[in-house]
Amino acid sequence: MAKRRFIGGEIILKALADQDVDVVFGYPGGVTLPLYDKIGQQNRTKHILVAHEQGAVHAAEGYARSTGKPGVALATSGPGATNTVTGLVDALMDSIPVVCLTGQVVSTLIGNDAFQEADTTGITRPATKHNYLVKSTEDLARVIHEAFYVATHGRPGPVLVDIPKDVILGEGEYVGPEDVLPKSYAPQIKGEKASIEEAVELMASAKRPIIYAGGGVINSGPKASKLLTELVDMTGFPCTLTLMGLGAYPASRPQFLGMPGMHGTLEANMAMYQCDVMVNIGARFDDRVTGKTDAFSPRSKKIHVDIDPSSINKNIAVDVPIIGDCTSVLRDMLRIWKAKNLKTDKPALKKWWAQIGKWQAKDSLGFEQDDGPIKQQYALSRLRELTRGDDVYVTTDVGQHQMWAAQYLHFEEPNRWMTSGGLGTMGYGVPAAMGVQAGHPDSKVVCVTSEGSLLMNIQEMATIAKYGLPVKILNLNNNVLGMIRQWQELFHGNRESECDLSRGPDFLKLAEGFGFVPLSASDPAEVDDAINEMMRIDKPVFLNMAVSRDENVFPMIPAGAAHYDIVLGPNDQRAEVDDDDMMMA
C-alpha cells in the first residue's frame, strides 16, 4: 500500500492521535504557528493553553502519573524551550513518561543565533532520557513514535523532540507506530530466574525482614501494586514505601510502617536499620532514605529489584540484584514462593513485630492540636478523614507541607499521589493538579501547597479557571518558607535569613481575581467546615488556611546522619533507641 504524504504539522497530529494522546499542554510561538494552524482545525486532540511552559511540563507529569499514560507538552523555540527545562529534569528524576515537542528555527538558520534560537537538544541532553532534532519531514513520524516508545519503555522518562519550522511546513510520508521499533533500545523486563529463586529463599529464611518499595512499583502499572500487596500479605512482612511509592501498598493496613528516610516514621527507619533481609522493590536507595550510607542497614542482606541496571549498586551494593520490571518480578516471586512451598520463620517474625510494636508505640507522628493556630498536621489529618473513601487525587508543592502531606494523608491505591520527589521542585503542585484534573474530569483533585511554592507557578490558576477545571488548592499559609526556617532554626543557630513571607500578597483577592472560589480558615474549629466546603464546590476553589509559623516537621534524620540519629520531636529528643534494641541486630 502506497504511503500517503502529509504536511509536517498534520504528521505531528496524526502521530499524537495514533499514540492515543487526548490532551496536549502547550504554548504557541513563531516557529510553531503552522502547527497551531493545524491544531485549530481539528478536535481529536485537546490543547490546553497554559500560562507558562514550565506549567505545561508539570501538567503533563501530573497527567502521566495519575493516568499511567505519557503526558505531552508543546513549546516554541528559544524561550519556550528553555522554560521547559525544570519540568523535564523533574520528570527525569522521578521517572515520569513525558513527551515534549519543541519548535526550532528553520534548519538553514540553526547555528546562526537566529531570533529565538536556542540549542535545545544541547541544553536538554542531560535533562531528558533522550532527545531528537528532526532533520527532515520524512523522519518526523518515525521520530515521534520512537519518542513515545523510549519515554514509556524501560525506566520511564522525558523525551524531547525538537522540530524546525521547515520540517513542520514540509511534506513527508506518514508511518504508524507499528512500523517503528527503535534499533537499540530493548530494556530487560523479565528478571533472572536464579536470582529470583535466591531472593525468595532469602526472604523465607529472614528473621527481621522488611519490604521497602518505591516509585518503580507505581510506574510498572496498577498490577504491580496488587502483586506487592499480595506479597506483603502472604509473607506477613512489614512494608515501608518511599515518597514516590506511597499508595503502592494500602496505607490503612497494619503491616504498613509509613515512609522511611529523613522525615519517615521511627518504626520504618528503625526497621530499615535493624532488619536482616531488605527487599527493595523499585526504590533507589536515595540519600534522603539512606542517610549516611556507611551506617545504612549494616547487618542486612539486600535484594534489589529495578528495571534500570544503573540504579543497582549505585549508592548501596546489594547481595541479590534483579533486573526487571516490578510486575514481572513480583509475579515470579509469588509463583516461585508457592511452587517451592516456602514458609516464613513465624516465631522470628513474631518477635520482630513485637520489636516494631515498641517503636510504633512511640507514636512518632503524634501531635496535639491546641486552640492556638491551626497545625498543618491537624489540617491534613482532617483532610484525610473527611475525604476517606472518596475518589481523590492529591498533588503537593515542596516544603514542610509536602512532608506533612506524605505523613498524614494516606493512600490506598497507586497513582493517587503526585509530588516532586527527586528534584523537589517548588511550583510543581498547581500545574500538576491541572494535569491530573484534565486526565480525571470527574474526580476530585486537591493541591496541597504553601505560599512560597504557590507563587512559583501561580499563573496556572488562570489556566485552571479558564478551562473550568474544578481543582482545589489548599494553601497551608504559614507566612514563611517553612522548610528553610526549620533548617535555619535547627542547623543555623536559629537565625532566620530571607525566609519570611508575612508581607505576602492577599491570596484571597488573588484567588478571586483568577476566578477561583475563595475560602478561608484560621481557627482549628473552622477546619472541618472549610475542608467540607472546599470538597463540595464543583468549581476551582482556593482555601487559604492560616497555619502555624513555628511548627517543624518531625521525625527528622539530619542530612547525612544515620537512622538511629532520628530526632523525634520539638525538644530535640533522640529516639532513645535502648541497648536492647541494638543488641537484637
Add this chain to the structure above:
Amino acid sequence: MAPRKKPRKTPTKAQLDAKAEPQEHTFSVLVANEAGVLARVVGLFSGRGYNIDSLTVSEVDEEEHLSKITIVTTGTPMIIEQIRAQLERLVPVRRVADLTVEGPSVSRELALVKVKGRGEKRVESLRIADIFRAHVVDSTNNSFVFEIVGDTGKLDAFIELMQPLGLIDVSRTGVVAIARGAEEM
C-alpha cells in the same frame, strides 16, 4: 553486527570490593553514529564526575552507521560498574564491552613526536627511535617528527626518552582497543 544489547549479569555486593583501589579500565562502546552521540557519552562522564583518561571515536560500519568509541577511565569497582550501566542506558548505545575484564584484548595508540636538536642529540634521538621502531615522517635539518605505534606504556617511555633530546611537541591519538580471538563484539 547484530544490533541488540545482550543482557548481562549484574554483580553482587560480594563481587564489588568496596575497599578496592581505583583501577584503569578500557571500554569499547558501539554506538549509532547520529548527531550528538559523542556529546551524550562525554556529558555522562563530566556530569557524573567520572574520569576520562583517553577517548577515541570513529565510524566503523558505514552501512549500519555505527561508530566505536574507546574510553579509558579509572574508578573503583562500583564506579566502573556504574559507568558501564550508565553507558548501556543511553539510547544510541548498542554494545558496551569492558575490555579490561572480558578476556584478553589488544590496545594500540599512535603518537607523533617532534624533536628539535643538532649534533649528538639528533643522532641519539634517531638511535632510540630505531629501538622503538618509530619512523621518521618529517625532517628538517634541525628537527624530526617520529611516528610511533604501541601500547600506552611504550609511547610514554619513548616520549620520556625524547624529553632531554629536544622534545618540543607531541600529538597522541588516544587508545583504540579490541578483544582478541574470533568473537565479534
